[in-house]
Amino acid sequence: MRFLPVLIPLIVLPAAAGAAELRPSARLVETQPEYLQPGRCVVYAESDATLLSTVPEYFVRGQVLAARVAEQRLARCPEVAGRGVENYSREEFNRLVLAQPCVSADRYARDVKLGLVRLQVAEWETPHARRAANGGRLYRGTFIAQKLEAGMEIELEADLLGACEQ
Numbered sequence: 591m592r593f594l595p596v597l598i599p600l601i602v603l604p605a606a607a608g609a610a611e612l613r614p615s616a617r618l619v620e621t622q623p624e625y626l627q628p629g630r631c632v633v634y635a636e637s638d639a640t641l642l643s644t645v646p647e648y649f650v651r652g653q654v655l656a657a658r659v660a661e662q663r664l665a666r667c668p669e670v671a672g673r674g675v676e677n678y679s680r681e682e683f684n685r686l687v688l689a690q691p692c693v694s695a696d697r698y699a700r701d702v703k704l705g706l707v708r709l710q711v712a713e714w715e716t717p718h719a720r721r722a723a724n725g726g727r728l729y730r731g732t733f734i735a736q737k738l739e740a741g742m743e744i745e746l747e748a749d750l751l752g753a754c755e756q
Contacts, residue, residue, distance in 0.1 A: 610701035613691065615747035616659045619705030626657035626707055631754035634746055636717075636726040648717050648728045651754060652709040655743060659703050666699065667692035675724060683724035684735045691747075705748035714738050 612620075619626060626632075635649040668685050670678055675686065686692075693699055716728040716738070727734050733744055 610661050610703045612703050613705070613747070613749075615705035615749040616703040617705070618748040619657050619659050619707075623657070625753070626654050626748060626751075628654050628656060630654045631712075632707065632709055632751040633754050634727075634751055636728055648715050648726070650709075650711055650714045650728065650733060650738070650744070652711045652713075652744075655708045655710055657705065657707045657748060660706055661701055661703050662691075663701055664691055664693045664699055665689065666696050667694060678724045680723040680729065687727055687734055706745050707748050707751055708743055708745045709751075711738060711740060711742050711744060713740070 630653065631651065632654055633649050633651045637647060668689055670682050675683065678686065691702065714728070716731055717725070718730050722729055731738055736742070736744070
């Protein structure tokens with residue numbers, strides 16, 4: 591019986607080591623499901639990094655259709671040799687955003703659990719200035735590479751969303 595406290599960690603730790611890491615978005619879906627109930631109004635917002643204001647000026651607002659936790663393998667982020675993200679074309683930037691979450695090197699690849707929210711788009715405001723092309727998911731009437739339309743569905747990690755102001 592004196593060995594029982596030693597044996598329990600030896601049995602439990604290998605099982606836990608293979609478990610997928612919980613990202614903040616998955617924790618949000620699991621611990622605060624009422625925040626992401628179908629029908630709730632949520633907003634994804636971005637600010638222009640060149641402005642000193644912290645008030646988001648670009649957004650997508652819509653209603654939650656579903657929230658779920660999904661397991662995904664983090665792969666290496668796509669890169670463009672010799673250029674930083676600030677110099678990517680919109681297509682190169684979109685490829686990076688679509689791969690996220692991702693890791694900087696293959697040795698960091700691992701399984702994670704993501705909290706994903708599918709929402710139905712109601713309204714939006716996007717930047718049109720060329721300098722915003724690689725600044726965020728919203729640009730010239732699109733969400734990543736999809737043309738925004740009322741009623742369309744998009745999916746985002748839960749921790750990127752906020753509640754609509756009433």
